[in-house]
Structures are given as C-alpha cells and as structure tokens.
Amino acid sequence: MHDVIFVNRDFLAAGLLATLQISAISIVCGTLIGAVVALLRYLRVPFAARFCALYVGLIQGAPLLVVLLFCYFALPALFGYKTTAYWATVLSFSVFIGAYLAEDIRAGLQSVSPKLTQAALACGLTMPQVLRLVVLPIGVRSVIPPIISQYVRLIKFTSVASIISVQELTGNALLVNARVFEPATILSFVAIVYLIVCQAVSLFGRWLNARFAVRT
Amino acid sequence: MIDIQNVSKSYGAVPVLQDCSLSVKRGEVVVVCGPSGSGKSTLIKCVNGLEPYQSGSIKVAGVEVGARHTNLPKLRAKIGMVFQSFELYPHLCALENVMLAQIHVLRRSRDEARTRAMALLTRVGLAERAHQMPADLSGGQQQRVAIARTLALDPDAILLDEPTSALDPEMVSEVLDVITALARDGMTMMVVTHEMGFARRVADRVIFMDQGRVVEDAAAETFFAAPASARAREFLSKILAH
Numbered sequence: 001m002h003d004v005i006f007v008n009r010d011f012l013a014a015g016l017l018a019t020l021q022i023s024a025i026s027i028v029c030g031t032l033i034g035a036v037v038a039l040l041r042y043l044r045v046p047f048a049a050r051f052c053a054l055y056v057g058l059i060q061g062a063p064l065l066v067v068l069l070f071c072y073f074a075l076p077a078l079f080g081y082k083t084t085a086y087w088a089t090v091l092s093f094s095v096f097i098g099a100y101l102a103e104d105i106r107a108g109l110q111s112v113s114p115k116l117t118q119a120a121l122a123c124g125l126t127m128p129q130v131l132r133l134v135v136l137p138i139g140v141r142s143v144i145p146p147i148i149s150q151y152v153r154l155i156k157f158t159s160v161a162s163i164i165s166v167q168e169l170t171g172n173a174l175l176v177n178a179r180v181f182e183p184a185t186i187l188s189f190v191a192i193v194y195l196i197v198c199q200a201v202s203l204f205g206r207w208l209n210a211r212f213a214v215r216t
Numbered sequence: 217m218i219d220i221q222n223v224s225k226s227y228g229a230v231p232v233l234q235d236c237s238l239s240v241k242r243g244e245v246v247v248v249c250g251p252s253g254s255g256k257s258t259l260i261k262c263v264n265g266l267e268p269y270q271s272g273s274i275k276v277a278g279v280e281v282g283a284r285h286t287n288l289p290k291l292r293a294k295i296g297m298v299f300q301s302f303e304l305y306p307h308l309c310a311l312e313n314v315m316l317a318q319i320h321v322l323r324r325s326r327d328e329a330r331t332r333a334m335a336l337l338t339r340v341g342l343a344e345r346a347h348q349m350p351a352d353l354s355g356g357q358q359q360r361v362a363i364a365r366t367l368a369l370d371p372d373a374i375l376l377d378e379p380t381s382a383l384d385p386e387m388v389s390e391v392l393d394v395i396t397a398l399a400r401d402g403m404t405m406m407v408v409t410h411e412m413g414f415a416r417r418v419a420d421r422v423i424f425m426d427q428g429r430v431v432e433d434a435a436a437e438t439f440f441a442a443p444a445s446a447r448a449r450e451f452l453s454k455i456l457a458h
Contacts (some may be wrong), residue, residue: 118266119303119362123317124293124369133316138307213308215351 015172016193022089022168023155029094033145039131042101042109042183053103057164059099064157068092072164089161092176097154108143109135134215141214148205152198159194169193189212217242217373217404218263223272225258231271232258234428240373240406244334245399247415247436248408250425250452256408257300259425260375263406264292277372293321296366300378302358304350308338310361311346314368322369329368336364340394340414356387360394371405380411412455416440 005012037052072088075081083091100157125190140147150161162171173190177183218240225233234256240246248256261267263274265281265288275283279291293368304313313349314333324332340360350358359379366374379395380388392414399405399418407416413435415422422439423434424447432439433447443449 029218051260113303115299116303117307119297119299120305121289122264122297122299123365124289124321125317128287129320133320134305138305141307176330198368205281206371215349 004180004185006208008065011172011176012189014165018086018166019155019158019168019170021165022086022158022195023151025090026093026097026154027151029090030097033094033098034105035136037098037102037138037174038105038109038141041106042135056099056102059096060103063161064092065098065160067096068160068164070129070158070206071095085161088164089158089166093154093157093161096157098107098151100150100153104143104146104150105140107146110139110143112138113140120153132156138214141212144205144209145211148202148208151205155201156194160164162215167207217244217277218406219273219275220259220263221273221275223259223262223269223274225262225267225269232428233262236425236428236430237271238423238430238433240404242372242404243402243406245403245407245418246421246423247419248406248423248425249410249412249415249451250431253427254425255428256376256425260297260377260406262407263375264288264295264297266297289321293317293369294372296369296371296374298359298362298366298374298376298379300381302350302355302382304358304361304364304365306350309347309349310342310353313350313361314365317365318368332368333364336367337361339367340364354387355383356390359387359391361382363391363394363398368397373406374398376405376407376409378408378410380409380414386419386456412440412452412457424451426451 037055040048040052042125043049059060068089071092072083072085076083080191116134116138120134123126125133158168159170161168162174165171177186220236221236223233223236224231231263236255236259238246242438248260250256251262258267259342262269263276263281265286269282276291276295277371279286287376305316310334311330314336315326315329318329318332319326334343337346340363342357342360342364345353345357351360380391383391388411392411395405395407396414407419419436422432423430424433424439424443424445427446432443432447433443434444439448440452445453
C-alpha cells in the first residue's frame with residue numbers, strides 16, 4: 001500500500017522542496033514588508049502610515065485564495081506584465097503574511113516603554129539609532145511566538161497554491177492520486193509531512209524565544 | 217553650566233511650569249525638591265530637551281536647548297540623565313548597557329568601550345555582575361549600572377530624576393553612596409529627590425518648587441535651618457516628621 005509513496009518519492013520530494021522554497025521566500029519577503037509597515041505605522045509617518053493601515057485592513061479582510069487569484073490573474077491584466085503561477089504565489093503569500101506580521105511587529109514595538117526610548121535618547125543616541133539598537137530588537141523579541149505561528153500558518157497556506165497548478169507538495173500529491181487513486185495513503189502522507197515541517201518550525205521558534213525573549 | 221531663565225510650559229490650559237529660573241554652576245550640586253506634581257521632573261527633563269517648553273530659555277554650556285538648530289543628541293551626550301525607574305536596556309547585559317552609547321555616540325572602539333565600562337562598573341561596585349542581565353539585578357544594582365552608563369559618556373553634568381524613589385528602603389543607601397561619591401569628586405549635578413538627609417549632606421543649593429513655580433532657591437544650610445517661605449516650612453515639617 002505504501003508503494004505508491006515510494007514509487008513517486010522523487011516527484012513528491014520535488015513538491016516538498018517547492019513548498020519549502022515558496023515558504024522560505026515568502027517568509028523573508030513578508031517579514032521585510034511587515035517590518036517596514038510596522039515601523040511606518042509606529043512612527044506615524046504622514047501619508048505612508050495611512051497607506052499601510054489601508055493595506056493591512058484590505059488584506060485582513062480578504063481570503064487568501066482571493067489574494068492569490070488576484071495576483072495571478074488580475075494584477076498582470078491590470079498592469080500588463082507576465083507572471084508564472086510560482087511567482088504569483090510568492091507575491092501573494094508575501095503580501096498576505098506581511099500584513100499579519102506587520103500587526104504583530106507593531107504590537108511588539110508599541111510594547112517598548114516610551115520611558116526606555118527617552119532614556120536611550122538621553123544617552124545621546126539619535127532617533128534612528130534608538131529604533132535600530134533599542135526599540136526594534138526589544139520589540140521584535142517580545143513577539144517571537146506570534147511571528148513564528150504566522151510562519152507556520154504560511155507553510156500550511158502554501159497548499160492553496162495547488163489551485164493555480166503550482167507544483168508544490170499538495171499539488172504533486174493530487175497529481176499522483178489522480179493517476180493511482182489512493183487518497184487515504186497519499187493524503188495521510190502529505191498531512192504527516194506538513195505536520196513534521198510545522199513542528200520543526202514551532203520547535204525552532206520555541207528555542208528562539210527561550211534564547212532571545214527579553215525578561216523584564 | 218546650566219542656566220534656566222523664565223521657563224514656562226503648559227499642557228493645553230494646564231500650566232506645569234511657570235516662569236522658572238535657576239542656574240547650576242560647574243561643580244555645583246543642586247537639589248530640587250517639592251511636593252509631587254510641582255513640576256520638578258518636568259523641569260529637569262526640559263534641561264536635556266526630553267520635554268519641550270513654550271517660553272523662556274535653557275542654556276547648557278552656552279547652548280540654547282530649545283533652539284531649532286540645536287543638535288540635541290550631541291547636547292544630551294554631554295549631560296547624563298538617571299531615571300527613577302532605571303530604564304536599562306533589558307536585552308543587553310550590564311556591561312553592554314554601559315558600552316552602547318560609547319560605541320554609537322562617542323564612536324569608541326568596542327575594546328575601548330569595554331575597558332571603560334568595566335572600570336565604571338568596578339567604581340559602582342558591580343564588576344562581578346558585568347555579564348548579568350538587568351532582570352537578574354536588584355533595583356539598587358540596576359540604578360548603579362544606570363549611573364555607570366551615564367558616566368561612560370564623560371558628561372559635564374548629570375541630571376538625576378528621583379534616583380532612589382523606586383528602590384526598596386535597604387537599597388537606597390547603596391545608590392546614594394555612589395551619588396555622594398560623585399558629588400565629592402566635583403561632578404555637576406541637578407538632583408530631584410525626596411531624600412532630605414542626602415540633600416543636606418551633598419547639596420550646595422536647594423531649589424524648592426510648588427505648583428510649577430520655583431518658590432525658594434537657597435544655600436542648603438539656609439534652606440534646612442530657616443526656609444524662607446511658609447510652603448517650604450510646611451513641606452519640610454511633613455517630610456522630616458515621619
């Protein structure tokens with residue numbers, strides 16, 4: 001019964017690799033977007049902060065699948081460029097997760113007491129230095145657990161990309177199943193692989209938090 | 217060194233400082249006291265530009281704090297500040313707390329900053345705690361690290377905003393001892409405090425504030441022996457009675 005997994009191991013491994021790749025790129029890009037948006041809103045930069053609030057509100061009110069389809073079909077049509085399912089997926093997931101990460105990071109920044117900021121300023125640090133050396137490191141460390149759980153959510157979300165025929169783990173598993181029709185085996189296998197990956201990321205997050213969380 | 221002339225500040229319609237004037241000469245220790253809400257902390261925070269003021273003038277070593285073109289970070293590096301609630305960087309150990317501004321403000325090398333930080337932690341009696349995080353230090357120890365952090369910039373003057381108010385009683389003296397030693401070494405200081413015994417021992421002058429005004433500005437002996445205003449007499453009798 002497990003032959004189907006063994007026989008298709010290369011194809012499924014390629015799918016897993018794509019899942020990991022999409023997740024990793026989206027996590028990096030999403031975190032950058034989240035950090036920039038969080039900073040702009042934290043600093044209440046005129047105009048930019050409002051634009052960022054609009055972005056976060058829009059994304060939080062949209063289903064992931066709609067964002068994905070929008071990036072795959074609507075954006076290229078609107079702006080006249082060509083894309084692939086793979087890059088539309090990376091774009092949509094980065095933008096999607098970025099909005100949620102922005103809110104988590106902003107919460108972290110706001111948890112840094114204004115008095116501590118004052119103390120850092122009183123030492124002669126400039127505002128950009130205070131942000132870089134004090135507010136960001138302390139703020140981000142205080143929200144490691146929610147950030148990691150966003151990453152875990154994102155890894156699971158990547159299965160949605162199979163809808164636009166991205167060859168990631170779920171997509172490839174469905175292709176195998178279409179040939180051999182052994183859904184119980186194949187989907188159990190897929191579920192276990194996601195579970196292992198997510199657990200690994202969670203464990204890493206727990207280690208990060210234990211190592212870096214700021215005690216006060 | 218510090219020259220405050222006719223400074224006023226209000227939050228909306230509520231005045232917090234009204235026409236305050238005082239000066240601190242080089243090497244002088246000036247204690248600012250008064251009931252809570254009298255504007256002491258606000259005034260001291262105006263001196264290094266942490267609080268803006270609406271009128272009057274504050275000059276530190278001849279530089280106008282409130283002027284638009286004043287380089288506040290540069291000015292702040294020259295006048296240290298110690299806060300009531302310590303405000304150490306919680307993500308850095310004691311040593312790194314004392315090193316940070318040396319590296320990023322004074323552009324000292326890491327080695328130089330570390331050597332200097334170690335020397336200062338030794339001076340405040342915390343050499344063996346250098347690698348501990350603030351959360352693992354007592355309040356008195358944290359405040360001594362905060363003092364070392366301020367001294368690391370070789371300031372011309374230090375502002376202390378109720379440096380012992382957040383401490384357990386048994387830790388007050390270890391912090392006051394460090395501050396007293398600084399005063400003996402000739403450091404220019406402006407100290408907001410309720411510790412009248414300490415004020416009596418180290419202050420050259422005492423400023424008494426009430427309702428945003430400087431009510432009394434007198435030599436320490438004069439202030440404690442015979443305060444001129446009724447308000448100061450009342451304050452002293454209350455604070456010294458218990």
